[in-house]
Amino acid sequence: xxxxxxxPRYKIIEKRQSVAxxxxxxxxxxxxxxxxxxxxxxxxxxxxxxxxxxxDDSQLPKDRFSAERLKGVDSTLKIQPAKLEDSAVYxxxxxxxxxxxxxxQGTRLTxx
Amino acid sequence: xxxxxxxxxxVSVSEGALVLLRCNYxxxxxPYLFWYVxxxxxxxxxxxxxxxxxxxxxxxxxxxxxxxxxxxxxxLTKPSAHMSDAAEYFCAxxxxxxxxxxxxxxxxxxxxx
Numbered sequence: 450x451x452x453x454x455x456x457p458r459y460k461i462i463e464k465r466q467s468v469a470x471x472x473x474x475x476x477x478x479x480x481x482x483x484x485x486x487x488x489x490x491x492x493x494x495x496x497x498x499x500x501x502x503x504x505d506d507s508q509l510p511k512d513r514f515s516a517e518r519l520k521g522v523d524s525t526l527k528i529q530p531a532k533l534e535d536s537a538v539y540x541x542x543x544x545x546x547x548x549x550x551x552x553x554q555g556t557r558l559t560x561x
Numbered sequence: 562x563x564x565x566x567x568x569x570x571x572v573s574v575s576e577g578a579l580v581l582l583r584c585n586y587x588x589x590x591x592p593y594l595f596w597y598v599x600x601x602x603x604x605x606x607x608x609x610x611x612x613x614x615x616x617x618x619x620x621x622x623x624x625x626x627x628x629x630x631x632x633x634x635x636x637l638t639k640p641s642a643h644m645s646d647a648a649e650y651f652c653a654x655x656x657x658x659x660x661x662x663x664x665x666x667x668x669x670x671x672x673x674x
Contacts (some may be wrong), residue, residue, distance in 0.1 A: 453604070480660055491651050491664030492605070505661055540604060544660055552597075552604035 453553035469530035474543030584652030629646035
């Protein structure tokens, strides 16, 4: 079974630029999550999708972050414009039930 | 609301010694509890989970954790540490019936040869 795929693995951008991350969940998983992991901290949920609908985006900074999950499969997370404090690892995860989420390897973003 | 507190951001143990990583939770509803491991430049891998069945949960790589409601704890243990156990470990909680995970700040485990 293929795992959660994310790209790119690494990205370096200047502040005020825009960036997009892509996630392909495990086939058949209805729920998809984006987490932000700042160095030295635990992951923090940014947004949760159920199929192509948003379940929870309460911690998503909507003035600069946006996410979509077209057709209930792949998802993209965008930051525009980026700030220095957005430097983090962005983790995508998917799940088929309530008991386990499978994580991708993450995208490490550095904003300079 | 749910939260977890991991005591000790860094833990060092000798190879072959007992591993004990501490996690205390707070939840207004029956919790689901998880331990994840993260190796450098990797995503998170599930070690074990508690979902209201047996209070002693066995996971992969010889790890286990015991749910203690009276102490609101879910500590992770392994009888004998191996060099390959060196990693970052995260405790997480979700509310019954809700998949959203709330993570602790993590504990970095170092194994001394």
